[in-house]
Amino acid sequence: MESDDRIERWFQQYGNDVYNYIAYFTGRRDVEDLVQEVFTKALHALSGYEGRAQPKTWLLTIARHAAIDYMRKQKLMDWFPETVLGFLTSRERTPEKALVLKEQLQEVYQAMNQLKRTYREVLILRLIEGVSTVETAEILGWSEAKVSTTLHRGIKEMQKQMSKSSREVKLHDAIF
Structure with missing residues (x-):
C-alpha cells in the first residue's frame, strides 16, 4: 500500500504539472484520461523507480511517452x-x-x-x-x-x- 500512497501523494503534488505538460504537448485540454494513464503507468513501474531522478521528472518522462503515443494514434486516426x-x-x-x-x-x-x-x-x-x-x-x-x-x-x-x-x-x- 505504500506505493499507492506515494503515487497518490505525487498525484496531489504533480498532477497539475502532468496535466499542463500533456495539454500543451497535444494542444488539447481534454487530457484527463492521459493524466490517469500516466499515473497508472507510474504505479505499475514504481518498483523500477530508483530515485535517481526527481519524482516530477520521472512522471513527466512517462507523460512525454504517453503524449507521443497519443499523438501517433491521433495522426493515424486522422489518416x-x-x-x-x-x-x-x-x-x-x-x-x-x-x-x-x-x-x-x-x-x-x-x-x-x-x-x-x-x-x-x-x-x-x-x-x-x-x-x-x-x-x-x-x-x-x-x-x-x-x-x-x-x-x-x-x-x-x-x-x-x-x-x-x-x-x-x-x-x-x-x-x-
Missing part, C-alpha cells in the same frame, strides 16, 4: 478512414451506409493482407483492438520500442497500399 473505424465500432447503420462501409472495409482488408505479418499484427492490436504499446509488447514478446517502430512502419506501408489501391481503382474506372 485511417473515419468511416471504417465507425464500421468497426458502431452497430448502427443504414443498409446504404453498410454497403459503402463494407466496400471501404474490404479495401482496408486487402491492403492489410499485403502487409508483412508483423505489421499486420501490430496494426490490429494497436489500432483496431486499441491495445496499449506496453500490452502489445507483452503479447508479441517484443520491446515497446520495437512495437512503436513496427507500428510506424506498418502505417507507412498501409498508406502506400491504400494509395496504390486507390490509383488502381481510378485507372480501372477510367478504362471502363
Whole structure:
C-alpha cells in the first residue's frame, strides 16, 4: 500500500504539472484520461523507480511517452478512414451506409493482407483492438520500442497500399 500512497501523494503534488505538460504537448485540454494513464503507468513501474531522478521528472518522462503515443494514434486516426473505424465500432447503420462501409472495409482488408505479418499484427492490436504499446509488447514478446517502430512502419506501408489501391481503382474506372 505504500506505493499507492506515494503515487497518490505525487498525484496531489504533480498532477497539475502532468496535466499542463500533456495539454500543451497535444494542444488539447481534454487530457484527463492521459493524466490517469500516466499515473497508472507510474504505479505499475514504481518498483523500477530508483530515485535517481526527481519524482516530477520521472512522471513527466512517462507523460512525454504517453503524449507521443497519443499523438501517433491521433495522426493515424486522422489518416485511417473515419468511416471504417465507425464500421468497426458502431452497430448502427443504414443498409446504404453498410454497403459503402463494407466496400471501404474490404479495401482496408486487402491492403492489410499485403502487409508483412508483423505489421499486420501490430496494426490490429494497436489500432483496431486499441491495445496499449506496453500490452502489445507483452503479447508479441517484443520491446515497446520495437512495437512503436513496427507500428510506424506498418502505417507507412498501409498508406502506400491504400494509395496504390486507390490509383488502381481510378485507372480501372477510367478504362471502363
